Amino acid sequence: MMRKVLLGLLLTWLPLQVFAWNWRTRISLSLNDQPLSAICEKIEKEYGIHFSYSSDVVKMSRRMSIDVDQMPLRRVMELLFSENGIEFRRIGDQLVLTASKATTRTISGYVEDALTGEKLIGATIYSPALRVGTTSNQFGFYSLTTARDTLSLLVTYTGYSPAQIPLKDKENRQLHVKLGPSNTLQEVEVTETLPQLQEQTQMSKVNLSVSQIKNMPRMLGEADVLRTIQAMPGVSGGMEGTSGIHVRGGSPDQNLILLDNTPVYNSTHLFGIFSVFNPDIIKNVDLYKGAFPARYGGRLSSVVDISMKDGDMYKYHGEVSLGLLASKIMVEGPIKKGKTSFILTARRTYADLIMSDFTKRELNLGEDGEFFAYFYDANIKINHIFSPKDRLYISAYGGQDNMSLNRNMTFDSMNGTAKRYHEEMRFRLGWGNQAYALRWNHIFNPRLFSNVTLNYSQFYFITEYHYKHLALDTPAIRESDNMFGRYMSKVQNASAKIDFDYKPNPKHAVKFGGLATWHIFQPGITSFNNVSDEQELTDTAYNNQTSKGVELSLYAEDDWKIRDSVHLNLGVHTSGFLVNNRFYFSVQPRLGFRYILPKRWALKLSYTMMTQYIHLLTNNATFLATDLWVAATDKVPPMFSTQVALGLAKTTNDGKYEFSAEGYYKSMQNVIEYVENLDNFNSATSSWEDQVIQGRGWSYGAELFLQKKQGNFRGWVAYTLAWSQRSFPNVNNGSIFPYKYDRRHELEVVLTQRLGKKWELSCQWQYSTGMPLTLPTGSYEQITDPSPHLPPTTNDPGQVDLVQDRNTLRMQEVHRLDLGATHTKTRKGLTYILNISLYNVYNQQNPFFYYYKRNEGTQKRELTMMSILPILPSVSYALRF
């Protein structure tokens, strides 16, 4: 036994004595910015460790700094060589250095339309042999780290011919992929495709293509992105005919609507009937109903992320269209071929122009009078490629709803009595958004992509009058009035944002970044000037106050492939809001989990928290441009929500069908409602906090979605079962009551069928449970005078309607069928597109409003249901060149 021990000690001790060093030898070294060769020489000199390498093969010129104290030799070697592509091993008493043989490489670049240069969002880049892939991001950029010996990549995108890209060498490289549109009836639209649902950890997300939006049956000839979103599961429309969206029981102010990364505060024209987004400028729309990625924040219930087209890099194109409601124009093309492109769209309603003479006559505006009532919007985007690694995008949106009326007229009588006077009156009512964005993409290396955004957005509402009255029978009658009044509200923000996409290895896809936003709130400034008989009676402004706030946020998320069947998305969004010397802070975890079940079904789970620092003051049944944005205060703190969702999803192997089923539960804190018994909000004066109350909200339900995405026959069926509730201390005695857009069942069926090469037919049928309703529950006599002996009112004295609990009743159910047909013909380079739509085909009288109306026959007040939007045909015609 003793002999064996001695032998072992000898064998161990001898090499140590012979070679003088081992991997545990302690090294202390401090060198600053030295080439690797110099560092090795130093180690060799001080510790007698000999390095052997070929300077032709091993790059030892890389400069490094090192500062270690008593660190084992192996750790020091790893520190020096691992990140520099150098392998080390011991042979005898020498450390032999060789160039490491990488087992992976990274292919990165952009995917774009071969004809127009338009970047394609969500294209799939896939290695069929290795079954690994990725998708292009919002800017068309992709990065795929795959096996070094990958021979080819398959790049696919719906509406485009797939491309098989051979990879000749085995190095990291930048590879820009150009896809050619497939030869179909469809206009060459940039349309979406996403990897199969089971390949995404993301859930509660819907992607919309422009062709989906444009092929839906139209109302008044206008395709509408928000109306298409309404047809998705988990999304309710507001009142009949409007394009407001209520996502999983949230209110419209809880939707973050982004246009090229810039928030748009008011997303509708014409009191909510049409959205402000012209479909001709839209490239891609993503709707997040839950499972919010960490990069989004600031709203509770949804994110609608709309990307604008970049414009054709190679050829000029245009489109002119004429609908019943609006005319549109779109022009795009290169400013410098292959380098710089632009796209410009504009639309305006024109009914006021056609009916100008009629309205002037009816409204007694005089010969010089004017009447305008219209909305317009315009978008422009310029896209410039500085280098293969740098691109710049400038985009701008401006839109307005406007009604103006000018009268300039001399009268000979007033109300039937002779009186000469001159009246000049100008009245204006308008609101609108402006949004500007400057974005710079930079590729640091094949694995790291960045985007810097500077943007500005504002929404304003304004109404004003100028009124002049001058009696002409002077000096007998001296009367002159000169009055001016204006009411204005505005909300603005300016942001600086940086986002990074980093793909360190095939198992991780990391996104991180930060955002700083400056908010400015002017919730209702009123000013007046009144000069009567040359005496100034009023010259003042009320609530002329501006509050400012700064919102800062940082985020990071990692899409982590733990195993082939297990994926985790770990993210966090932190934000702080500084306003009026108060600071609010929140940490919002964002978690996603995906597990692949047998037969390639994906089980998904998500947990997200969201915080919203701004409130919308409204006391309407619907949301209007007059509503006021205000910042959170101590008394009315920020809103926050928590949402969990569980779902199953699968895309069939042939890619034709998608199916998803999700259940969700969302709770909301500090949602607000108006207080009873108070006047409409005219402006958010310093007492606005006393006019609202805070409460809680809950929504939960299930959503089923089946979609056919390929072939001549396409469409989807969406079913939603939902509950949405609110509770406020002073409303309905503090008990839980249904949210005003709570709908128990909603079913949407959207189908499109191509017929030959020229026709495409579409139909949409929707059904939903009636919305909650508040109606008087009694009535009683009213009083206005202290004495019955005073002269009676000239109006109907009426009665008081007893209004008690909110939303305790329900309207009747709603259902409607819409049809559309699109005919496309191309001749001599021109494409002619005719769309005919029929809204509410079977003329269903859906409830819009209930009220008590006096029946002149019986002299009794009867509960009356009002319906709008009967059967409504429309035609639009477009010419594309």
Place this chain on the structure above:
Amino acid sequence: MKAIKWHIIIFSLLFAACEKTVELDIPYEGDKLVLNSFVQPDSVIYLRITRSQPPGGSEFPEVPGAVIALKAGTETLPTQWSIIGGKGYFVSVRPAKPGVEYNISVSAPGLDTITAKDTLPRRPLLSGPFAQGGGNRIKFVMQDMPGVDYYRFRLYQGIKNANGEVIPSERRLYRFDPSYNNNFTDMLTENYLESTLVPDDRFDGRAITIVMQTKDVNVKDNILLLEVTGLTRSSWLYLKTLELQTFNQGNLLVDPSKVYSNVVKGYGILGGVNTARLTVEVK
């Protein structure tokens, strides 16, 4: 012209409201006592006692057998039943006087006993009336006092009674300066008002000159009677919320709004008012 017709047809279709009578099972909690009275100093108090009705009601049964207990401060004010203009009132036997709180309790068989209370506000200070024959304006000065005040403005055609006093004979319609009532659209439309409710938060403690534009041309030597009523907060809330409910009747874009009531276990209002009148002789 064809295009105009086509557009008119389409927009008529779009906004053409189709209405039909429907029936919904609306819960009704049963009849309750309704008390309506504005208490004016130096005037007898007229109390109107009726029953509430199911939703949609427009005729409200009187309760002549109600038992009234009305107090001015600690002093009981007896009332007697009178029919005036076809309607029944409980009328106090003595006029109301300022400086005390008015309390009332009303009971009737089969109905909950109701109670209410209020005080009387201060009287508005008016001066400087001016109106011109052939013109369509009246001008006057109102001195507001420091503190919260609520006002109601009305305009009457005045006539002289047998005692030579000017009394209101019929209501006149007018437009009010939007800088006080915020009604921007009054300037746009031919919208003339019968009454205007204005709080003093824009002119607290100041004297203001107010110009009203009348709907009809003023006739020389006619007499107009300007009425400005000071309101207590209860009276203000009742009249303002009533105005809001009336204004929003049939408005598609707003939810039905509640009307304020200070009557406990019933509905209606017991509110203090204080009316000042200014005779305006058209020159």
